[in-house]
């Protein structure tokens with residue numbers, strides 16, 4: 594396979610939603626604790642999230658002042674020395690994530706220490722590339738207007754040696770992966786709660802696809818469902 598084996602790992606409600614207040618109930622928090630344990634147990638080479646999830650979980654919406662940077666000479670993939678072997682892959686088409694370090698710093702060892710990789714399109718401000726270079730953050734291009742998921746995955750394996758990737762949301766990025774047909778495994782921790790109308794589904798604009806149950810476990814009323822394609 595010329596791309597990483599990809600596992601979509603998510604907490605869902607009983608009605609298949611992945612956002613909303615159900616996540617902050619005792620039932621939702623219990624499901625999240627199990628989710629983080631499973632994240633560590635998978636021992637993946639990388640986890641990937643969309644721009645919105647990265648902002649919510651790691652950058653807090655901070656953005657660098659690009660007037661301090663000059664446009665990069667040309668928009669080409671940029672690799673750095675000594676990249677390590679555990680990565681946080683940010684799918685950030687317009688280059689709007691503000692990182693204050695090139696590594697995730699988190700209480701959870703399932704995330705902490707991951708070296709950041711930015712996946713961009715050619716919509717990015719060329720000054721943002723200079724900012725990433727100053728931060729020693731590698732970046733790859735995949736697509737002109739929208740991220741081409743297959744191209745991104747090909748480069749993630751070829752350049753960084755990523756064999757096993759956890760796709761960890763949110764709904765929009767999961768949907769783009771699912772439409773590209775690159776989700777090999779689903780790992781769903783189902784909280785015993787329903788969600789609300791405005792909450793988002795596992796896959797925004799998903800398509801019909803068959804999976805086969807590989808494992809099922811429960812902790813009280815919380816389920817872990819594992820499906821393979």
Ligand SMILES: NC(=O)c1ccc[n+]([C@@H]2O[C@H](COP(=O)([O-])OP(=O)(O)OC[C@H]3O[C@@H](n4cnc5c(N)ncnc54)[C@H](OP(=O)(O)O)[C@@H]3O)[C@@H](O)[C@H]2O)c1
Nearest residue numbers: 603604611643644645646684740761762763764765766769
């Ligand atoms: N339940 C769980 O386990 C779980 C896990 C993770 C996240 N979440 C939740 O999910 C929510 C965020 O999900 P979300 O769906 O709003 O956003 P998201 O999927 O995290 O990020 C969406 C953004 O990613 C960028 N993107 C990258 N590649 C793309 C592509 N191929 N096609 C389209 N957009 C692409 C776009 O950024 P631009 O807008 O900059 O173009 C897009 O708006 C949060 O509330 C978070 O808490 C839940």
